[in-house]
Amino acid sequence: MGRISAPERRSALVEAALRVVSRRGIAQATTRAIVAEAGMSLASFHYAFESRDELIDELITTVVAREQHAVLPEPVPGGDLREILEAGLLRYFEHLRADPEHEQAMLELTQYALRSLERHPLAVAQYARYAELAAHSLEVAASHAGTTWDRPVEQVARVLVAFTDGLTLTWLVDRDDDAARAVAHAAADALSRMAEPR
Amino acid sequence: MGRISAPERRSALVEAALRVVSRRGIAQATTRAIVAEAGMSLASFHYAFESRDELIDELITTVVAREQHAVLPEPVPGGDLREILEAGLLRYFEHLRADPEHEQAMLELTQYALRSLERHPLAVAQYARYAELAAHSLEVAASHAGTTWDRPVEQVARVLVAFTDGLTLTWLVDRDDDAARAVAHAAADALSRMAEPR
DNA sequence: GTGCGACTGGGACGACCGTCCCACTTCGGT
DNA sequence: ACCGAAGTGGGACGGTCGTCCCAGTCGCAC
Missing domain, CATH: 1.10.357 (Tetracycline Repressor; domain 2)
Known part of the structure; x- marks a missing residue:
């Protein structure tokens, strides 16, 4: 995985999370599944986000704004x-x-x-x-x-x-x-x- | 917990599961939460049901039939x-x-x-x-x-x-x-x- | 080039999950 | 009274979860 800035990583993770939620449902959208979809390691997740909850919140906000x-x-x-x-x-x-x-x-x-x-x-x-x-x-x-x-x-x-x-x-x-x-x-x-x- | 037959226990667990799902959502309807709601032990759960999936299936069937x-x-x-x-x-x-x-x-x-x-x-x-x-x-x-x-x-x-x-x-x-x-x-x-x- | 802060990877942590095992108690038929 | 079957409780198993730690690596300003 190349070096990406934290903000870029955040949006990459949000996009990956949306794909996982769409394909497998929110219950299956675990940190590991999202990180695998984005092709990152687990540590990168918690470098960009404080918690999974924060990611989900941003996912909802992002996707609603885009609607x-x-x-x-x-x-x-x-x-x-x-x-x-x-x-x-x-x-x-x-x-x-x-x-x-x-x-x-x-x-x-x-x-x-x-x-x-x-x-x-x-x-x-x-x-x-x-x-x-x-x-x-x-x-x-x-x-x-x-x-x-x-x-x-x-x-x-x-x-x-x-x-x-x-x-x-x-x-x-x-x-x-x-x-x-x-x-x-x-x-x-x-x-x-x-x-x-x- | 008094002694109850397996079929009675099944329906008691289904009712408890419905209450848990209603109150806290299906994600929180774990075997332990359901069993606590019904006032039983974990072993009783798997004595009445083969798996949690089986309970959920019966919950859906029951509640739909009752609708x-x-x-x-x-x-x-x-x-x-x-x-x-x-x-x-x-x-x-x-x-x-x-x-x-x-x-x-x-x-x-x-x-x-x-x-x-x-x-x-x-x-x-x-x-x-x-x-x-x-x-x-x-x-x-x-x-x-x-x-x-x-x-x-x-x-x-x-x-x-x-x-x-x-x-x-x-x-x-x-x-x-x-x-x-x-x-x-x-x-x-x-x-x-x-x-x-x- | 050197140092420092930003970023990365792997491995580990405690918590909780579904499931299972097994010794135990109770009941109904004899 | 007894005995097998039915039902019960506690504890433990392996797996997965979210999160965290830390040693290491890279990029950039000086």
């Missing part, structure tokens, strides 16, 4: 709100199908954070970030459809996040593409009714 | 379909608020099962059971509202399960009651549109 697969990157032009929303949800679904392990890892990290008092805020921040991204997408969608939301967009965003989570969780279990698309359709339908009638 | 907090136990009389569905979802939400640890435990057990090939079927069975209960509730609801579903009820049920999961997950993170009720409202709205217009 940006918004549900609606570029809405379909010419469609009405419902169609734009459904296209966005289907886009998210394709992202989920392309990298299911990543979403499963995010889910596990949330649950992990939920289990300790000092880590709970990380989970809250994660979902606040989701809601923020969702709110932005919803604003873009409404603007493209030439309409406005009939309540604060943050409230609609919260519902979108819940629908997305449900779609993710159920699809991860049964891998039923058609069912997931039905969820996307129904969710888009419900959300579109939260806009002012044109 | 019956259907979303719509007794629909409100006189309401239309949307109102009946929303009342059912709110009923589920009250159940979630009353015992959040149990739903969190169920979520963790699902994720745990998803992580190994031989346990994956348990997660699938868990969600098949959810869908079954949801389908039954939906049939009751449609019948009370005097309408019928415009597609196989199993498909609607799958969507309901996804919505319920999303509501659960997001509420467990932010504990925002109003937001959860908004999800229930939107979900009921979307689902009610999957019925034949009267």
Whole structure:
């Protein structure tokens, strides 16, 4: 292993940890497994991080900050709100199908954070970030459809996040593409009714 | 510890394991923690079960079989379909608020099962059971509202399960009651549109 | 080139894990 | 009363965990 500065090592370890958590789950993300994935020795781990907990915290923070697969990157032009929303949800679904392990890892990290008092805020921040991204997408969608939301967009965003989570969780279990698309359709339908009638 | 037959001990251990998983998470549900919760010695554990894995498998099976907090136990009389569905979802939400640890435990057990090939079927069975209960509730609801579903009820049920999961997950993170009720409202709205217009 | 601080590797530590062994006690059938 | 089977308790096993120590090596400023 060549010589790397401590900060570089930190991010290399975070990336390695994300790969291990995605592939094998957080329970299997031991210091030794992470270090092996990064191709380092155990001592390097505790040179860069004080503890495994610190690494996991930074992993969650990093990965949440990076999160940006918004549900609606570029809405379909010419469609009405419902169609734009459904296209966005289907886009998210394709992202989920392309990298299911990543979403499963995010889910596990949330649950992990939920289990300790000092880590709970990380989970809250994660979902606040989701809601923020969702709110932005919803604003873009409404603007493209030439309409406005009939309540604060943050409230609609919260519902979108819940629908997305449900779609993710159920699809991860049964891998039923058609069912997931039905969820996307129904969710888009419900959300579109939260806009002012044109 | 008095003398108990092996089968009784098995179910006592399963109950103890459920309490430990609910309270502290599956990662903390060690053989010693479970045995302490049940007030037994370690030897009794391996007298009743061959391994911890066997206990966890039986825990999942048991708890899934017992699952019956259907979303719509007794629909409100006189309401239309949307109102009946929303009342059912709110009923589920009250159940979630009353015992959040149990739903969190169920979520963790699902994720745990998803992580190994031989346990994956348990997660699938868990969600098949959810869908079954949801389908039954939906049939009751449609019948009370005097309408019928415009597609196989199993498909609607799958969507309901996804919505319920999303509501659960997001509420467990932010504990925002109003937001959860908004999800229930939107979900009921979307689902009610999957019925034949009267 | 020399010194010093930053970085590295291997091995060890105590704690806890799942599992197992074995001497012991209790029970039900005879 | 007795005897085999069923159930119990304590202690120990090997393995893995997170963490730590320390002797060694490298890069860079002087």
